[in-house]
Each structure stands twice: as C-alpha cells, then as structure tokens.
Amino acid sequence: MKTLGIETSCDEISVSIVEDGKNILSNVVNSTAKIHSQYGGVFPELASRGAIELMIPTLEEALDLAQTKLEEIDLIAVTRGPGLIGSLLIGLNTAKTLSMSLNIPFVGVNHIEAHLYSAMMGQDIPQIFPSLGVVLSGGHTFLVKIKGVNDYEMIGQTVDDAIGEAFDKVANFLDFPYPGGPHIETLAKEGDPSKFSFQEGRVKKDPFSFSFSGLKTSVLYAIKGQKATKYSKTLIDEKEKKDIAASFQKTAFTDVVNKSLLAIEKHKLKAVYLGGGVCINQTLRSNFSSCVKDVPLFFAPKSLCSDNAAMIAGLGYHLFEKNPRSDSLDLEAMTKIPLTL
Ligand code: KG4
Numbered sequence: 001m002k003t004l005g006i007e008t009s010c011d012e013i014s015v016s017i018v019e020d021g022k023n024i025l026s027n028v029v030n031s032t033a034k035i036h037s038q039y040g041g042v043f044p045e046l047a048s049r050g051a052i053e054l055m056i057p058t059l060e061e062a063l064d065l066a067q068t069k070l071e072e073i074d075l076i077a078v079t080r081g082p083g084l085i086g087s088l089l090i091g092l093n094t095a096k097t098l099s100m101s102l103n104i105p106f107v108g109v110n111h112i113e114a115h116l117y118s119a120m121m122g123q124d125i126p127q128i129f130p131s132l133g134v135v136l137s138g139g140h141t142f143l144v145k146i147k148g149v150n151d152y153e154m155i156g157q158t159v160d161d162a163i164g165e166a167f168d169k170v171a172n173f174l175d176f177p178y179p180g181g182p183h184i185e186t187l188a189k190e191g192d193p194s195k196f197s198f199q200e201g202r203v204k205k206d207p208f209s210f211s212f213s214g215l216k217t218s219v220l221y222a223i224k225g226q227k228a229t230k231y232s233k234t235l236i237d238e239k240e241k242k243d244i245a246a247s248f249q250k251t252a253f254t255d256v257v258n259k260s261l262l263a264i265e266k267h268k269l270k271a272v273y274l275g276g277g278v279c280i281n282q283t284l285r286s287n288f289s290s291c292v293k294d295v296p297l298f299f300a301p302k303s304l305c306s307d308n309a310a311m312i313a314g315l316g317y318h319l320f321e322k323n324p325r326s327d328s329l330d331l332e333a334m335t336k337i338p339l340t341l
C-alpha cells in the first residue's frame with residue numbers, strides 16, 4: 001500500500017511516498033527557512049506564500065524520486081495541525097483535492113504525534129510498550145507514556161517556551177540567524193559547559209513539567225547584562241559566547257534527561273522513543289545514551305527528526321489501518337491540537 005504524505009505545518013514543505021507505513025520511497029523536504037532567517041523566527045505570511053509556490057514542485061519531485069504515478073497512490077496522509085494556519089491550509093487543501101480527484105481516502109494527522117512516530121518508524125524489532133515518548137522540537141516539548149501507537153498519556157510538558165524555541169532565542173541573542181539550534185550545537189563544541197552555572201527550570205509541585213523561559217532570560221542577562229533586553233549591546237567576547245552556548249545547552253539537556261529518568265522510574269517504562277528537531281543534536285543523544293542505561297533508547301533517524309512528510313505518511317498508514325475510512329472533506333486545519341485528539 002502506497003501512502004502519499006504531505007507536511008506543511010510551519011516553514012517546511014514536504015511530500016513523501018511511503019510503502020506499508022515504513023519503507024520510504026521518497027521524502028522531499030523544501031524549506032522557506034532562509035527567508036525567515038533575517039526575522040529571528042518564522043514569518044507566518046511568508047511561510048504560507050512559500051508553501052503555495054513550493055507545494056506542486058515538491059509533490060512532483062517526490063513522485064519522480066519514488067518512480068510512482070499519482071494513480072498508484074492508495075492513501076493520502078496530511079498534517080492537519082498543530083501549526084500555522086496559512087501553511088496548514090495549503091497542505092490540507094492539496095490533500096483534499098488529490099483525494100477527491102483520484103477517488104482515494106485521506107487522513108488528517110497530528111503533527112506532534114507524527115514526531116513521536118518517527119522514532120518508531122522503520123524499527124525492525126517489535127515496539128516495546130509501555131514506553132516513554134520524548135518530543136523536543138521548535139514548537140513542542142513533552143514527555144508522554146506510550147501505551148501503543150495512537151494510545152498516549154501525557155506525563156509533562158512545557159509551561160512556556162519549547163526547548164527548540166529557547167535554542168532559537170539564545171542563538172538570536174548571540175547574533176545567529178534562525179534556526180538557531182545547529183549554531184548553538186556548533187558553538188558549544190568549543191565552549192566550557194561549566195563556565196556559567198544556569199538553573200534548570202522548575203514548575204511548582206510538578207516534577208515532570210518544563211519551563212525554559214527563566215533559563216532563556218538568565219542567558220540573555222549573561223550576554224548583555226542584568227535587566228538587558230534582546231536589543232541591548234552584547235558585552236561578551238567570542239570565547240565567552242562559546243562557553244555560554246555550552247553551558248546553556250548542558251543545563252537544558254540535563255533537565256530533559258533528569259525528568260525522563262524520573263518518568264521511566266515512576267511509570268515503570270520499558271523503552272524510550274525520542275523525536276523532534278532538537279534530537280538531531282549529538283550532545284543530546286550522547287547525554288541520553290550515557291545516563292539511560294536500564295532501558296533501550298530509540299532516536300528517530302536524523303533525517304526524520306526535523307519536519308518531514310515521511311513521518312506523516314507512516315503514521316497516517318497506521319491510523320487508516322486501525323480505522324479504514326477517509327476523513328471528511330470538511331476536515332478543518334487546527335492551529336492547536338492536544339496530542340491525544
Ligand atoms: O521538529 P522541528 O523541525 O520543527 C517543529 O515542529 O518545531 O524542530 C525545529 C527546532 C528548531 O527550534 C531548531 O533550532 C531545532 O529544532 N534544532 C536544533 C538542532 N537542529 C535543529 N536544536 C538543537 N541542536 C540542533 N542541532
């Protein structure tokens with residue numbers, strides 16, 4: 001069964017053809033990130049205009065690479081949310097049009113659930129449940145108990161910034177363009193992580209929730225001085241920038257690893273599945289590998305960590321297997337969706 005996946009929740013425009021929920025025949029990811037880099041974050045109107053321009057060329061390229069004709073597609077899976085409304089609508093309406101004209105079913109997929117699924121996709125060994133799901137992206141940060149595919153129980157999430165958003169903002173304070181995560185990782189490699197002692201975020205009476213906004217502000221003050229704003233002048237030199245990046249990264253990752261260890265213990269979880277753009281980071285991977293020893297760890301492959309349509313097609317296939325009917329052409333895009341919808 002061939003599923004065509006479409007992902008346009010933010011600044012990526014991606015189309016993928018996946019066979020039987022796991023064999024990726026093509027996964028084309030185009031991005032408008034360069035356009036946004038001068039703004040320090042995604043400019044929604046420019047993201048949706050970019051999606052309009054890139055939607056059809058991306059679709060054609062994915063079909064070409066997979067050596068597949070539209071008529072050979074059995075199912076369409078598309079991100080229905082969460083994300084930016086303008087961008088979501090481009091993908092969703094493309095999916096509905098294809099579904100109607102080819103007379104094949106389509107399923108709307110929850111983007112953050114697909115990030116979780118990306119860590120399970122393509123695993124040859126049987127999936128292990130109950131397990132811990134960790135999603136670390138630019139829009140989301142949470143720990144979830146996975147009882148099965150599409151069966152989750154939230155353990156903890158961020159009460160303010162997502163971890164990737166904190167990376168993007170800290171990079172912006174250090175004068176690096178969006179997306180900032182890769183710049184922080186590179187800078188941190190040459191820095192001393194013990195030079196600055198930043199505090200991990202704590203949420204009152206909730207040991208599993210995250211808060212990155214206090215950490216972000218402490219980093220801002222370390223770069224630009226007490227009570228500074230992001231527009232204030234940078235007071236540190238190039239060496240200190242590296243130390244700050246390393247210290248910030250260490251604090252953020254220690255927080256995620258510690259809360260994950262606590263969740264594994266409390267909920268008696270048997271494995272850990274990790275996905276989302278921040279999981280590309282090699283230091284995060286090493287930290288998890290050296291601290292989580294008692295249960296197996298499954299990271300999404302790096303190619304599936306950032307936004308992509310293969311994870312949408314893969315999850316869409318499973319959802320359709322469970323409930324083999326098309327979504328209605330009235331299905332609406334949703335800017336916010338709880339994981340369990
Ligand atoms: O999952 P994703 O592609 O999009 C969302 O659904 O949000 O994640 C993008 C986020 C951005 O905040 C980006 O800065 C971060 O992932 N990121 C990284 C790295 N590569 C991307 N963060 C830390 N280290 C990296 N190497």
Ligand code: ZN
Pocket residue numbers: 111115137138277306307
């Ligand atoms: Zn994402």
